[in-house]
Amino acid sequence: MSLPEFDFHAPGSVDEACRMLAEYGPKAKIFAGGTDLMLDMRRRRILPENVISIPGIEELKTLDLSSGMLKIGSCVTIARIVKSKEVAGKWGALCAGGKALGSCLVRNLATVGGNIASARPAADLPPPLMVYGASLVLKKTSAERVVSIDHFFTGTGATVMAPDEILTEIRLSEPPPHSGAGYLNLGIRNACDINILNVASYVALDGPGGAIKDARIVMGCVAPTHVRVLSAENLLLGEKPSEALFERAGEAAMNAATPRGSAYSRASAEYKKDMVKELTVRTLGMALREALGPAS
Amino acid sequence: MKKLIRVTVNDVRYEVAVKPNQTLVDMIRYDLGLTGTKNGCGEGDCGACTVILDGTPVNSCLVLAMQADGRTITTIEGVEGEKGLHPLQKAFIEKGAVQCGFCTPGMVLSAKSVLDENPAPSEEEIREGISGNLCRCTGYLQIIDAVKSVGK
Numbered sequence: 001m002s003l004p005e006f007d008f009h010a011p012g013s014v015d016e017a018c019r020m021l022a023e024y025g026p027k028a029k030i031f032a033g034g035t036d037l038m039l040d041m042r043r044r045r046i047l048p049e050n051v052i053s054i055p056g057i058e059e060l061k062t063l064d065l066s067s068g069m070l071k072i073g074s075c076v077t078i079a080r081i082v083k084s085k086e087v088a089g090k091w092g093a094l095c096a097g098g099k100a101l102g103s104c105l106v107r108n109l110a111t112v113g114g115n116i117a118s119a120r121p122a123a124d125l126p127p128p129l130m131v132y133g134a135s136l137v138l139k140k141t142s143a144e145r146v147v148s149i150d151h152f153f154t155g156t157g158a159t160v161m162a163p164d165e166i167l168t169e170i171r172l173s174e175p176p177p178h179s180g181a182g183y184l185n186l187g188i189r190n191a192c193d194i195n196i197l198n199v200a201s202y203v204a205l206d207g208p209g210g211a212i213k214d215a216r217i218v219m220g221c222v223a224p225t226h227v228r229v230l231s232a233e234n235l236l237l238g239e240k241p242s243e244a245l246f247e248r249a250g251e252a253a254m255n256a257a258t259p260r261g262s263a264y265s266r267a268s269a270e271y272k273k274d275m276v277k278e279l280t281v282r283t284l285g286m287a288l289r290e291a292l293g294p295a296s
Numbered sequence: 297m298k299k300l301i302r303v304t305v306n307d308v309r310y311e312v313a314v315k316p317n318q319t320l321v322d323m324i325r326y327d328l329g330l331t332g333t334k335n336g337c338g339e340g341d342c343g344a345c346t347v348i349l350d351g352t353p354v355n356s357c358l359v360l361a362m363q364a365d366g367r368t369i370t371t372i373e374g375v376e377g378e379k380g381l382h383p384l385q386k387a388f389i390e391k392g393a394v395q396c397g398f399c400t401p402g403m404v405l406s407a408k409s410v411l412d413e414n415p416a417p418s419e420e421e422i423r424e425g426i427s428g429n430l431c432r433c434t435g436y437l438q439i440i441d442a443v444k445s446v447g448k
């Protein structure tokens with residue numbers, strides 16, 4: 001199907017893009033990789049009067065590790081995340097999320113910012129970003145604010161972002177020693193599908209072989225937004241990691257999940273609930289192995 | 297409103313007047329007349345529209361023509377050299393990797409990108425590199441054979 005009519009703008013800087021958003025109002029749409037927006041426009045779900053193309057803005061394409069923190073410009077492509085050795089080394093679950101996204105062709109266009117801003121509950125990057133405690137920088141002409149990704153999503157396709165704001169940067173602090181994370185997604189095929197379910201887990205230990213001092217578990221596809229499973233996280237805190245403990249956390253996650261069956265994937269709600277447990281146990285195992293280090 | 301953009305396609309410079317809602321694949325096919333690039337699903341699923349944009353293979357159905365302003369594109373028509381078909385194209389023919397041919401332009405460009413990045417790719421890397429290109433005819437094995445025979 002052909003695209004609806006709109007005006008096209010390619011600002012050269014974030015400031016110029018912000019000014020355009022302010023001028024054109026809510027009928028303007030940011031176009032990053034376009035891999036979500038093109039479909040939304042073709043299917044007439046989004047009908048912008050003005051399309052503001054941002055992948056040419058250099059300042060949004062930096063991947064910076066110099067401050068001990070990972071700063072990802074919103075227009076960094078998924079392909080760059082997947083290929084970055086630094087990301088793979090310290091934020092492995094994010095790299096895994098990137099690898100699960102689309103095909104290599106899609107990953108060459110799709111951006112990190114777009115995967116967050118589109119706020120789809122099946123998206124691959126939000127679970128790892130949430131377990132790593134990412135914060136998001138939002139800019140508009142008059143102001144800049146930083147929000148935790150935990151408070152960013154308000155519903156399917158809905159976020160706290162105002163229509164005149166741009167997501168410019170995603171910040172991740174370096175995971176502490178003796179911590180690790182894991183990400184798994186369940187789909188129908190390996191490339192180009194929509195997740196049935198996705199889970200990321202993170203644990204930090206109180207020293208080598210110590211008790212769990214911090215834990216985060218996030219699941220997608222079971223509610224209108226990605227959700228943290230606080231009941232399962234709390235159950236892990238202060239405990240020594242063990243298979244039995246992870247089983248109990250998996251059960252808590254299963255009980256917290258309220259998925260709907262999906263006609264597209266033919267996955268029933270019951271199946272998804274069972275798999276929540278399975279993926280939680282497995283990602284906790286992955287997180288623990290990373291936390292214990294290569295010697296384990 | 298139409299706007300004039302400048303693109304270099306297969307080493308030829310073009311000035312084209314394009315509409316804001318025109319996709320890159322449509323510009324290539326209808327304005328430049330380079331119909332080797334196919335328009336299949338129009339949604340990023342099939343890879344028939346694959347072109348190499350500034351060195352990176354992308355789905356040209358997901359790119360707006362205006363976004364190509366000032367950039368460099370290789371389509372299947374630009375793969376052939378002065379000495380005739382590219383070794384990959386020859387290998388596709390020899391190994392029976394072409395049946396109906398609809399996926400072939402995109403498949404060849406994705407495979408070429410794999411080889412440009414790594415002249416000796418593993419089978420896994422080849423499979424990964426063509427993961428965005430669907431083929432309804434060959435069952436992929438002949439395609440992987442063809443790419444392997446050129447690599448090394």
Ligand SMILES: Cc1cc2nc3c(=O)[nH]c(=O)nc-3n(C[C@H](O)[C@H](O)[C@H](O)COP(=O)(O)OP(=O)(O)OC[C@H]3O[C@@H](n4cnc5c(N)ncnc54)[C@H](O)[C@@H]3O)c2cc1C
Pocket residue numbers: 029030031032033034035036037038074075100101102103106109110111112113114115116117118122123124125165166167168192193194195339340341
């Ligand atoms: C074939 C195919 C397969 C796919 N498979 C997957 C998959 O497996 N997993 C997955 O998670 N996704 C998948 N996707 C969806 C899509 O590729 C990703 O969500 C991608 O990360 C979106 O990024 P983008 O840059 O293309 O976003 P765009 O389409 O450019 O934008 C998406 C939305 O976010 C807004 N936006 C984008 N950037 C910003 C910003 N910086 N500030 C404010 N708003 C912004 C846009 O206005 C738009 O509403 C797939 C898409 C296709 C076509």
Ligand code: FES
Pocket residue numbers: 334335336337338339340341342343344345346355356357358
């Ligand atoms: S036509 Fe572009 S991916 Fe199918």
Ligand code: FES
Pocket residue numbers: 393394395396397398399400430431432433434
């Ligand atoms: S040869 Fe027919 S689709 Fe591949």
